[in-house]
Amino acid sequence: MKRSLVFGDIHGGLKALIQLLERIDYSESDRFIFLGDYVDGWSESKQLIDFLIDLSQKQECIFIKGNHDAWCQEWLENDVINDIWFLHGGKSTIESYADIEFLEKEKHRQFFNDMKDYYVDENNNLFIHAGFSSMHGPEKEHYKTNYSWDRTLWEMALTMDKRIRKDSLSYPKRLLLFNEIYIGHTPTLHYNVEIPMQGCNVWNIDTGAGFYGKLTCIDVETKAFWQSDVVQSFYPEEKGRNK
Template sequence: MRQAWQTSLHAAVKQSICINVLGFGQFSKILRHWQRNSRACGLKARIPQGHRVYAIGDVHGCADLLAVLLERIDADDFAREPAETTVVFLGDLIDRGPDSARVLDMVADLQTRRNVRLIVGNHEEMFLASFGSGRVLRQFLQHGGRETILSYMEDADAYARLTIEELREQLPRLVPERHLQLLRSMDNILMIGDYVFVHAGIRPGVPLAEQSEQDLRWIRKDFLDADFDPGFVVVHGHTVAPDVISGSCRIGIDTGAYLHGRLTAIGLEGVTRWFLHEEKAIASPMPVVSA
């Protein structure tokens, strides 16, 4: 039986074709339509008293953006009243961008001085699965994994000479155990107060305890198009948009670090929300893909 990620990857590639045909502007209009038409959740979402949360969208190997955004978060946190602060990463730390290895080092270092919670994304899922299968590794490399592997290798020519099976055999030596432990420690879902943090979204109508890993890491259209009131606010990444997509029951903060040069974090305290961004110019935007 095929693994869940393979089924989702096939669907994501099909949707990628549709997105490219529509054009990214039209895709963004669809997301804004979702924002305008989502129903009120019937509550004023709240973080428990004395707590503060910063959630960071898909980093995708953009270590330069993450470094500055973490500085902004530190400054913002320091400027506010003392609180128990949690930093949440919404998954897809790796792939596409040039510095995945450095990103994982930065996150591991952050864990030594901050309360950090990590949500697993579909790209972490594919990366870990690549260690056991050359076939999976080949597909991983085609969806941003090549850049991740190169971030661990000094010689791009040496990488190019490797067969898939040779590369798979080298992975345990290339990737530090520290990084593997970090990737394997990630959660599928995190709830703090009236907020649920996931990578991709949730399956409408399914209780949180019964959500599948496939949906939490891969879902897109069935979540984005749904008009439903789960009784909490879902904070997620996975679906790229030029700006934050803020509906009444869901907030998407994947603003395309690797695509648009913009990495976003949302701050949450009590009933207050605010956003922090770090941006850089992208000379030649990459094509929109959805895996």
């Protein structure tokens, strides 16, 4: 039976992803959906992209673009080093690319260019890195950067008064557009939670792999989830995105 397996933000933690895949009893028929932020944090960002490119040759993979991926793409294409990016994981990513050759760099550029801003599956589930603000859906979003930066969707879903019914005029129109919404971007560690969180029909799968948390994968249908060990345990001499 084909499953949709959704992965949270990885932030260069290749070893954690390899361990997580070993813990999932998956088959070639399963679909992998990655919610973005593949780079910036741990020291294997370039190696992680190599791994994902190879994985996509064997498995159906959907790659959503995160804000860190957009920064990295800008650097790969134009040699532009965003100052904020450099201080929030970009430095480790640049170092991981130190010995890349021209043809390999071109392959990586194409990989970043092919990433999706969001994806809607056959069951009307939305997969997006951060969120969207338009009540008409992400396709009507005026500011495209919201796909990888918006946190209002998650904050609204998390703090919704559970007494408000879906047929109420007060119920947020954004939440009625999709069956379920899967996001990353905002680590659940901010709420002292180490596993996926749910607010209304929004599921947050970013369990802080770039900091002191674990990397997580969740089954869309059953909500079973798997996690790696704490990612920092694979890189004991590194700080990741921790300050």
